[in-house]
Amino acid sequence: MEKVFTVTGMKCEHCEARVENAIKEINGVSKVKADHVANNVTVDYDENAVTPSQLKEAVDALGRYEFSL
Numbered sequence: 001m002e003k004v005f006t007v008t009g010m011k012c013e014h015c016e017a018r019v020e021n022a023i024k025e026i027n028g029v030s031k032v033k034a035d036h037v038a039n040n041v042t043v044d045y046d047e048n049a050v051t052p053s054q055l056k057e058a059v060d061a062l063g064r065y066e067f068s069l
């Protein structure tokens with residue numbers, strides 16, 4: 001399943017990479033693309049293995065960004 005989530009607080013490509021890397025570490029995630037200009041992240045994941053709440057927890061753990069479900 002591919003879904004777009006709002007993530008605020010990203011200001012540059014480095015921020016995008018931090019968000020992408022945090023989400024990529026979750027088992028069941030196959031593809032991630034963050035966009036600091038659009039304030040979002042597109043995630044392709046197995047909905048039987050990953051919940052949106054898990055994605056939010058991974059981004060929230062970074063402490064700089066706000067992930068909206």
